[in-house]
Amino acid sequence: MTKYNKYHPKSVIERRNIPRAHGGRRFIDIKEECKKQTSNLKTYFHSRTDHPLHIAIDAIDKSYTPLQRAIRSEIRYDQMEHIRQKRVQWSSKQLHGRHPNMVQQQHVNTEMSYLWLLKGELYAVTKGFAVVIQDQVISTRNYKKYILKQALDSDKCRKCHQMSETIDHITSGCPILASKHDIAKIIHSQLAFLYGLAQKIEPNYKCHPSPLLENGIFKLYYNNPVLTDKTVNANRPDLILI
Numbered sequence: 001m002t003k004y005n006k007y008h009p010k011s012v013i014e015r016r017n018i019p020r021a022h023g024g025r026r027f028i029d030i031k032e033e034c035k036k037q038t039s040n041l042k043t044y045f046h047s048r049t050d051h052p053l054h055i056a057i058d059a060i061d062k063s064y065t066p067l068q069r070a071i072r073s074e075i076r077y078d079q080m081e082h083i084r085q086k087r088v089q090w091s092s093k094q095l096h097g098r099h100p101n102m103v104q105q106q107h108v109n110t111e112m113s114y115l116w117l118l119k120g121e122l123y124a125v126t127k128g129f130a131v132v133i134q135d136q137v138i139s140t141r142n143y144k145k146y147i148l149k150q151a152l153d154s155d156k157c158r159k160c161h162q163m164s165e166t167i168d169h170i171t172s173g174c175p176i177l178a179s180k181h182d183i184a185k186i187i188h189s190q191l192a193f194l195y196g197l198a199q200k201i202e203p204n205y206k207c208h209p210s211p212l213l214e215n216g217i218f219k220l221y222y223n224n225p226v227l228t229d230k231t232v233n234a235n236r237p238d239l240i241l242i
Contacts, residue, residue: 004125008128008129096137160175220240
């Protein structure tokens, strides 16, 4: 998987086998599949008490097969419990656990957040790169200095030279990078026209969004910092429509 860039070697291990609906990649875990099949087979053979051949094999199979059918104790396999343990291990990690803890908040729609993993419209390489970003193992200055323990003079952003260069800062906190969000400009222009905040849709190359547009009913903020009760690293969303 790492050879063909489908999975980053530094990405969280537990995420490989978690179902896609829960944010994982759903690669097959051979050990867990073996346990599951062993449990199913032993349950099946113990239920076949109507055939003399099965009864005879059950009596002598003490260690000839992994089922050990002579031992009447059941091999129970709970797949949901296994997935739950994987998710707990993932969430408990200091760096990798930031993403699952954010997604589990009440205001976040988990189903929609992981819909891109379920649709199958992206290449495996693209999914692997997106997972790397969520796991925050991109080679930023903050990651190099505090995780890889490299001898860097500073972990400040290479663009704005103000804040620590983290994934959150790059995606939504850097004032230099935020000023180049052409996609946000297009969406801003469309929303402004849709809600009566602008008379026409400006082309992207002419669009210079105002920090605030309002008409008495709607308010549209562009690239404004948001003051919160608790400290939020990424406090400069591209767009806010109220």
